[in-house]
Amino acid sequence: MSAFPDFLPWQHDLASAWLTQRERFAHAWLIHGMPDIGKQRFALAAAASLLCASPIDGLACGQCQDCQWIRSGNHPDLRRIRPDAVAAEEGIAQSADDAAPATSKNPSREIRIDQLRELGSWFNTATHRGGWRVAVLYPARAMNVISANALLKVLEEPPAHTVFLLVADAPDQLLPTLLSRCRRLPLPVPPVQDSLDWLTGQGVDKPADWLAAASQAPLRAWQMAQDREQACPDWVSDLLRLAASNATNPDLGAVADRLEKIAPEVWIDTLQRLFVDLSLARHQLAPRYFPSLQALEPLAARTSSRNVAEISRWLAEQRAVASHPLNTRLFVHAVLQRVIQACQPATVA
Numbered sequence: 001m002s003a004f005p006d007f008l009p010w011q012h013d014l015a016s017a018w019l020t021q022r023e024r025f026a027h028a029w030l031i032h033g034m035p036d037i038g039k040q041r042f043a044l045a046a047a048a049s050l051l052c053a054s055p056i057d058g059l060a061c062g063q064c065q066d067c068q069w070i071r072s073g074n075h076p077d078l079r080r081i082r083p084d085a086v087a088a089e090e091g092i093a094q095s096a097d098d099a100a101p102a103t104s105k106n107p108s109r110e111i112r113i114d115q116l117r118e119l120g121s122w123f124n125t126a127t128h129r130g131g132w133r134v135a136v137l138y139p140a141r142a143m144n145v146i147s148a149n150a151l152l153k154v155l156e157e158p159p160a161h162t163v164f165l166l167v168a169d170a171p172d173q174l175l176p177t178l179l180s181r182c183r184r185l186p187l188p189v190p191p192v193q194d195s196l197d198w199l200t201g202q203g204v205d206k207p208a209d210w211l212a213a214a215s216q217a218p219l220r221a222w223q224m225a226q227d228r229e230q231a232c233p234d235w236v237s238d239l240l241r242l243a244a245s246n247a248t249n250p251d252l253g254a255v256a257d258r259l260e261k262i263a264p265e266v267w268i269d270t271l272q273r274l275f276v277d278l279s280l281a282r283h284q285l286a287p288r289y290f291p292s293l294q295a296l297e298p299l300a301a302r303t304s305s306r307n308v309a310e311i312s313r314w315l316a317e318q319r320a321v322a323s324h325p326l327n328t329r330l331f332v333h334a335v336l337q338r339v340i341q342a343c344q345p346a347t348v349a
């Protein structure tokens with residue numbers, strides 16, 4: 001039994017306004033917006049609302065026969081078209097409304113052409129109560145050229161009573177020909193307070209820290225809070241303390257030990273964010289990623305803009321080559337030493 005797909009709090013008003021016009025609905029929509037703001041959930045909740053027999057303000061009632069079918073994951077007029085790998089991650093790969101259940105050990109990361117071909121027989125089956133038929137396709141970028149062209153053929157002669165809801169981070173992830181067949185529905189970034197309230201409701205402690213660390217994407221913030229112990233890792237504060245100590249050769253051992261156990265792209269990404277915040281602090285602006293980091297301001301006051309710009313550029317280069325350092329320990333120490341140097345007081349030339 002899967003959970004009923006409902007809208008996230010920041011999606012309610014938009015969804016309700018959009019879905020109350022369902023009698024004059026376009027047959028293909030591209031739902032797009034920043035990653036991790038709940039686009040896929042929006043599309044699935046919209047599908048439920050379109051299939052509901054007695055919607056309230058355009059949204060699914062949660063009670064009728066259709067809604068019960070949705071809840072149990074086997075509404076005959078709903079198809080989810082997504083890569084087998086995504087279906088497997090969702091843990092509901094075998095539910096009956098899959099266009100193609102995942103069976104292989106190495107599930108595909110693409111939307112396959114068979115998944116679109118199989119829709120043919122579905123289009124030829126009468127819908128329950130003569131209502132809508134809804135196909136939710138995500139993520140749209142998982143279509144290769146062949147499956148995208150198969151979808152284009154369908155949309156060129158759309159079957160009656162059928163709505164396609166495509167989900168993408170950005171419209172340019174779709175072929176232009178396909179894009180021209182879709183109406184666009186951009187989803188805005190949720191208001192910060194809505195995200196914070198929702199995260200609190202999900203039991204996330206210090207939601208502002210997580211939301212900042214996730215670049216304001218609430219679903220990503222939630223995921224990070226499940227996966228990590230802290231929004232701003234301990235080693236960041238330790239490193240800043242060392243940088244502020246003015247020791248010419250601070251003992252980097254403890255911080256290096258921590259970093260050696262983390263994937264380089266992850267901790268380099270953290271360092272890059274740290275220098276974004278340092279740069280903002282230099283201009284008396286609020287930090288973007290680590291609002292709770294106390295040690296940043298005194299450091300920002302004394303480092304030079306040139307050093308911050310240089311280390312930021314250098315870190316970006318390191319990140320590009322970081323996935324397989326020849327010697328992890330040497331690499332970690334080299335990066336940490338550069339960071340410490342960049343944080344030293346600007347010398348008068």
Ligand SMILES: [Zn+2]
Pocket residue numbers: 052053054055060061062063064065066067
């Ligand atoms: Zn209903």
